[in-house]
Amino acid sequence: MSTTTDTSPTRAGAASGRPRPGGAPPGTGRKPGRRDLAASLPWIGPALLLILGVVLFPAGVMFFNSTRDISMSGVDHGSVGLDNYVEVFTFPYFWPIFVRTIVWVVVVVAATVVISLGLAQILNKAFPGRRIVRLAVIIPWAASVVMTTMVVYYGLEPYFGIINKFLVDIGLVDTPEGYGWTRNPDTAFAWSIVVAVFVSLPFTTYTILAGLSTIPGDVLEAAKMDGAGPVRTYTGVVLPQLRGALSVAVLINIINVFNSLPILKVMTGSIPGYDADTIMTLIFKYIQNQHKVDVASALSVVAFLIVIVIVAVYVKVVKPMQEV
Amino acid sequence: MKKSLRLSAAVAVAAAASLTLASCGFGGGSGEGDAEGATTLDLLVPSYSDATQGLWEDVIAGFEEENPDITVNLEVQSWDNLESVIATKVQGGEAPDIYNGGPFAGFAADGLLYPAEEVVSAETYSDFQESFLANAEVDGTAYALPLIASARALFVNNALLEQAGVAAAPTTWDELLDAATKISALGGGIAGYGMPLGSEEAQAEAAVWLWGGGGTFGDATEITVDDPANLPGADQIKKMIDAGATQADPGSTDRSPLMEIFIQGKIGMQVGLPPTVGQIEENNPELDYSIVPIPTQDGNPFTLGVMDQLMAFQNDGDKQDAITKFLDYYYTSDVYVPWVEAEGFLPVTKSGAEALGGEEALAPFLEVLPDAQFYPSTNPQWSATDAAFKALFGQIQTKPAQDVLTEIQAQVDAS
Numbered sequence: 093m094s095t096t097t098d099t100s101p102t103r104a105g106a107a108s109g110r111p112r113p114g115g116a117p118p119g120t121g122r123k124p125g126r127r128d129l130a131a132s133l134p135w136i137g138p139a140l141l142l143i144l145g146v147v148l149f150p151a152g153v154m155f156f157n158s159t160r161d162i163s164m165s166g167v168d169h170g171s172v173g174l175d176n177y178v179e180v181f182t183f184p185y186f187w188p189i190f191v192r193t194i195v196w197v198v199v200v201v202a203a204t205v206v207i208s209l210g211l212a213q214i215l216n217k218a219f220p221g222r223r224i225v226r227l228a229v230i231i232p233w234a235a236s237v238v239m240t241t242m243v244v245y246y247g248l249e250p251y252f253g254i255i256n257k258f259l260v261d262i263g264l265v266d267t268p269e270g271y272g273w274t275r276n277p278d279t280a281f282a283w284s285i286v287v288a289v290f291v292s293l294p295f296t297t298y299t300i301l302a303g304l305s306t307i308p309g310d311v312l313e314a315a316k317m318d319g320a321g322p323v324r325t326y327t328g329v330v331l332p333q334l335r336g337a338l339s340v341a342v343l344i345n346i347i348n349v350f351n352s353l354p355i356l357k358v359m360t361g362s363i364p365g366y367d368a369d370t371i372m373t374l375i376f377k378y379i380q381n382q383h384k385v386d387v388a389s390a391l392s393v394v395a396f397l398i399v400i401v402i403v404a405v406y407v408k409v410v411k412p413m414q415e416v
Numbered sequence: 417m418k419k420s421l422r423l424s425a426a427v428a429v430a431a432a433a434s435l436t437l438a439s440c441g442f443g444g445g446s447g448e449g450d451a452e453g454a455t456t457l458d459l460l461v462p463s464y465s466d467a468t469q470g471l472w473e474d475v476i477a478g479f480e481e482e483n484p485d486i487t488v489n490l491e492v493q494s495w496d497n498l499e500s501v502i503a504t505k506v507q508g509g510e511a512p513d514i515y516n517g518g519p520f521a522g523f524a525a526d527g528l529l530y531p532a533e534e535v536v537s538a539e540t541y542s543d544f545q546e547s548f549l550a551n552a553e554v555d556g557t558a559y560a561l562p563l564i565a566s567a568r569a570l571f572v573n574n575a576l577l578e579q580a581g582v583a584a585a586p587t588t589w590d591e592l593l594d595a596a597t598k599i600s601a602l603g604g605g606i607a608g609y610g611m612p613l614g615s616e617e618a619q620a621e622a623a624v625w626l627w628g629g630g631g632t633f634g635d636a637t638e639i640t641v642d643d644p645a646n647l648p649g650a651d652q653i654k655k656m657i658d659a660g661a662t663q664a665d666p667g668s669t670d671r672s673p674l675m676e677i678f679i680q681g682k683i684g685m686q687v688g689l690p691p692t693v694g695q696i697e698e699n700n701p702e703l704d705y706s707i708v709p710i711p712t713q714d715g716n717p718f719t720l721g722v723m724d725q726l727m728a729f730q731n732d733g734d735k736q737d738a739i740t741k742f743l744d745y746y747y748t749s750d751v752y753v754p755w756v757e758a759e760g761f762l763p764v765t766k767s768g769a770e771a772l773g774g775e776e777a778l779a780p781f782l783e784v785l786p787d788a789q790f791y792p793s794t795n796p797q798w799s800a801t802d803a804a805f806k807a808l809f810g811q812i813q814t815k816p817a818q819d820v821l822t823e824i825q826a827q828v829d830a831s
Binding site: 162163164165166167179249250251267268269271272274275276361362363364365377379380381382383384385 | 500502503507528603604605613616663665667668669677800804808809811827830
């Protein structure tokens with residue numbers, strides 16, 4: 093979160109029209125700037141190298157690969173221009189998968205944030221055993237995502253799954269071996285959303301909890317003095333103050349949820365066809381089933397651009413970085 | 417969610433990065449000549465059972481004792497990962513020297529493999545059963561060494577058949593449908609026929625039905641999944657599903673977990689493999705079952721044979737002698753037969769078949785082996801076909817049979 097509060101127009105860059113907080117005043121001291129850079133290079137150099145090596149270089153290779161023809165056993169047969177992208181977009185299931193990806197991101201993030209707001213509110217109150225409850229909320233975070241998902245997956249199995257057994261025993265499912273929740277695309281996708289929300293809760297809850305603890309008590313007291321009820325206090329005082337924490341939580345969740353593979357891979361892995369896939373699992377299927385590293389790279393590039401667009405739309409519409 | 421890194425992107429990128437490095441000449445062969453004159457062989461194998469690693473370790477220990485100048489590095493991978501691991505290694509110029517896998521024609525087409533004759537002695541080569549060797553040929557040259565074979569047969573739960581009033585195990589599709597429907601009607605979660613069309617091994621169950629109705633997947637030069645001859649089998653699958661003669665959701669049920677249910681005695685009939693005998697022995701020895709040939713449309717005996725192979729990658733071309741020594745050692749009867757026996761498969765060498773001829777558990781399978789039909793695995797497109805079946809065939813549960821066959825063919829043709 094930016095801590096800059098000064099957005100006065102005097103600092104706006106002439107060309108971009110955007111604030112340039114902390115930037116050197118234009119026209120003065122170009123040379124000192126270069127000297128500063130030289131002096132700082134040894135300090136930031138290693139970090140720059142790291143970014144170059146583990147972020148920019150692999151991303152570059154990904155772009156490069158997306159224009160190559162790579163055989164199933166991994167031999168590069170030269171450039172094919174944009175053919176791989178054509179294959180991605182002409183794949184008959186691409187648009188349904190695209191829509192499902194958006195549904196996946198929106199539903200998971202929205203549900204996570206709403207539930208986390210409530211959870212954080214509870215955890216912010218003092219009550220006996222709060223420490224233990226706070227600890228319990230962290231557990232899904234501490235456990236491996238694949239492990240958590242496997243537990244649910246086995247619970248949902250017909251014949252021996254404990255969730256199925258329970259549903260049969262209380263009479264909600266009338267086939268004695270249970271229902272194939274993970275065998276049908278719609279139910280498997282719905283359960284994946286439940287698991288995704290569950291594993292996203294701890295991070296989001298704690299981010300909001302941190303936000304709650306920054307709200308000074310006297311503000312709440314003032315609201316009370318002015319006669320605001322609990323609902324009014326929450327919507328008028330608490331939520332606006334949470335804007336910073338919420339924007340961070342939502343942004344990070346959007347990116348994480350969009351790029352999430354393991355949950356869907358485990359929950360929908362045995363379903364034939366492409367009726368429960370998102371873009372991430374489709375990339376995985378290109379690599380795992382069809383060994384098309386080239387097409388998978390092209391789809392990864394597309395996914396990368398989609399994330400950027402989603403984030404850009406979010407930043408533009410919600411303006412999370414703007415101060416209250 | 418925090419830990420869910422961008423796995424697929426990372427895999428692609430890592431693979432790609434190693435490719436770029438390799439093509440710049442930084443990759444190089446793996447572990448060559450570390451000590452003076454010593455040769456290191458990399459061996460990549462899949463895990464057939466929990467015992468696989470130990471069995472290979474025993475083979476390697478025995479071999480290294482006889483050949484102190486050769487070290488063998490063993491890497492065991494699960495079947496799920498095997499093919500992506502080998503693709504990544506090949507891409508990175510780090511191909512293993514010896515690899516145990518299924519499809520090999522793609523590697524042969526890329527010129528990566530030694531011909532089989534060049535990596536075993538003449539005696540070892542002539543000990544392979546001809547039919548298996550023929551199945552490993554591309555354009556008349558065998559590029560892979562048969563390793564193990566398996567055949568399939570129908571496992572029948574005698575007790576359930578009796579309860580449902582079915583007199584004898586079915587031999588034709590009509591009898592099978594009738595028997596399975598009756599068993600399913602017993603209720604209580606009992607399924608008549610276990611039909612695993614999920615991604616694990618959809619191509620096997622598909623072959624059982626499509627070929628049993630006179631269909632084919634194609635041959636070494638052409639893949640013909642979308643063929644009228646495959647329709648009777650596909651339609652029969654739908655008939656079984658629609659009649660409720662199978663377990664629920666066959667389209668997304670994997671084979672191994674379903675076999676467990678059969679072993680628990682809740683499924684009337686299911687197609688199984690030689691190792692299934694051992695599984696039943698271990699987990700539910702009380703199960704009253706018998707093994708019969710797979711029912712077909714006209715009742716003629718048929719089985720789906722599967723053969724796994726060993727293949728030798730050329731890499732830098734300087735390890736041919738060491739590879740030959742290792743493979744000759746491995747295929748000697750004293751080493752090979754206990755290995756095959758422990759894994760519960762069928763041997764591919766003549767000497768091995770003689771040695772195991774008296775095994776009672778293997779008898780029903782050795783019996784059907786002459787009628788075995790194999791996947792067209794020498795076709796370079798077989799890997800793609802295999803993958804397409806795994807990813808798409810289960811849709812037959814909800815989609816028209818013809819559409820599914822067309823879609824699989826389209827995916828194969830696009831590869």
